[in-house]
Amino acid sequence: MNGSRNGNFNLKNKIIENMVPIIFVAFTLLGFAVSSGVPLSYFLSELSSRFFRNAFLVLSLVIPVIAGLGLNFGIVVGAISGQIAIAIVRYFYLEGLTGLLLCFAIAAPIAAFFGxxxxxxxxxxxxxxxxxxLIxxxxxxxxxxxxxxxxxxxxxxxxxTHPMIKPDGVGIRMSVDMGKLKYALESILEVPFMWAVLVVCVAALVFMLLRHFKKKQELTKNxxxxxxxxxxxxxVLAVISIISIITGNSLMSVRDVPAATAVLIALLCLFTSWIMKTKLGQDFRSVGQNQYIAGTNGIDVDKTRIIAVIMSTVFASWGQIIYLQNMGTLNTYGAHNQIGMFSVAAILVGGASVSKATVGQALLGTILFNSMFIMSPEIGKALFGQAILGEYFRTFMVYGxxxxxxxxxxxxxxxxxKLTIDPDALSESTGRSAWITIPTPPDSSSSSGTRTN
Incomplete structure (x- = not known):
């Protein structure tokens, strides 16, 4: 299919651009096709739990990508900062929502310094x-x-004698119980899953329609x-949720949504979208596109990049705290090890790249990546008779x-x-001829451009 100008729809380019998300959607559908023992309610319950546990961490990667820093595997440093804060709070037996807020407060300056x-x-x-x-x-x-x-x-x-400390008095135990920090956010308010879906869908529809009608310029076909x-x-999702609420079908048994965690994720999404409209956000974009041009325009490139890393590290520390309070146990020496790798894989699954990432891609990637995690044991069991093969397949998919x-x-x-330097390649790709503009003297009556095939 040949492309056309003015942003017209090109199916081939769309497939290439979204190859990774398409693969993961196909993988999830394959899981449902080959395994008959996975109820939809169970899948959605697991997906909801994993999404709210991990989304904050994945969102912390967006700003560094925009600022031209690529995929920040260094969010592990932020995760470590969050775990240090949890260890301090647990040592002094501070619990509940107060203890959790103190974890956020302690983690922020530590993560900012490391960032x-x-x-x-x-x-x-x-x-x-x-x-x-990575290093x-x-x-x-x-x-x-x-x-x-x-x-x-x-x-x-x-x-x-402290329960966190090893019996010989040196070092912290391998596993530390979170005490009443466990589910500190979830215990504030939980909303039935289908009601949450309905609210999100209605809000999204209203927002998109208002935004569409406010725009005076006509949209391109794409x-x-x-x-x-x-x-x-x-x-469609709104209609399904309404039907489920009215009929009380099996989807109403899906695990409730932690409203406080959802609000924190939404606030980070709004903050990321808002800051990109500020002077600092425009500096992020400028530095990410071309550091030399950004510097000549008066932007402090080094300072802007450092601010992006600090933000990412602080958000990662908070994301790790949210993750661990949902898990209920601090694996002292292992909880942070795979955070960077899994979060990077998740945002890539959503369609992001080394140089481009959005909030939507981070959220979509979190959903698709965790869908793969849920279905891979089922596929391994259905195809090979051993669920453990699905576990190995997870690792293969992450690095792959x-x-x-x-x-x-x-x-x-x-x-x-190639398209930039080769007019013939551009013509072949777009289905039209390339134009090269050649300046002419002011008094010349000839054409200002020469057409080449």
Missing amino acids: WLTGKLYNKTRGQEMIAS VSFFANGIYQFLFLFVVGVIILVPA KKINFYIRIGVFS IIGMALGLYVWKANRAS
Whole structure:
């Protein structure tokens, strides 16, 4: 299918751009097709629980991508900051919502300091930020283990009788019970799942329609198709939720939605969207697109990049606290290890890339990635007779998707470069001739451009 100008719809390009999300949707549908023992209510319950547990962490990756820092595997540093805050709060037996808020307050300055150091490092390793972020996560893990295995008990004296401390009085136990910090957010208010779906769908429909009618300019064909697809999806979901509420079918047994956690996720989404409309947000975009041009326009490139890393690290620390209070147990030396890898994989699944990410892609990626996690054991059991093979397949998918996304990014960049320098390739791609503008003297009556095939 040949593309056309003015943003017209191109099915081939759409499929290429959304290859990773399409693969995960197909994988989830395959799971339902080959495994008959997975009720939809169970799938939605697990998906809801995992989504609200992980979404905040995935959203923390959006700003660094926009600022040109790529995929920030260094959010592990933020997760470690959150765990340090939890350890401090649990040591002093602070519990409930008060203890959780104190965790947020303690984690913020720790994460901001670590984020500042990480941002300084990224500025020294310009162009290699993703590799640097991986090394930072390994280095931070070593410092963290030294702190909790040796410093606590040897340098910072603690009583050996404390339930967090190992019997010999040196180091923190492998597993720490969260006490009444567990479900501190969930206990505030929980809303039936289908009611939550209905509220979200109605709010989304109202927002999209108001935004559509406020725009005076006519939408391109591509944007019209996207708009109608979104309207259709939210309308169908709203109708399904209304039917479920009226009839009381099995979907009403889906696990309730933690309203407080949902509000925090929504606030981070709104904050990310809002800040991109501010001067700082425009600086993020400018630096992400071209650091040299941003610098010549008076933007402090290094400072802007550091601010982006600090924000990401602080949000990651809060996301880890939300994650652990939902889990109910702090795996002291392992809870943070895969946070960076899984969060990066999730945002890539949503259609993001090394240079482009949105709030919608982060949320969609969280849904699709966790859908794969739920269905992979079922597929392994149905196809191979062993659910454990599905567990191995999870790891394969995580690293495979990261590799595939990076490969697609390089391929697209090379393709764009070829179209830029090769008019014949541009003509072949778009189905039209390329135009090269050649300046002419003011008194010349000839045409200002020459057409080439």
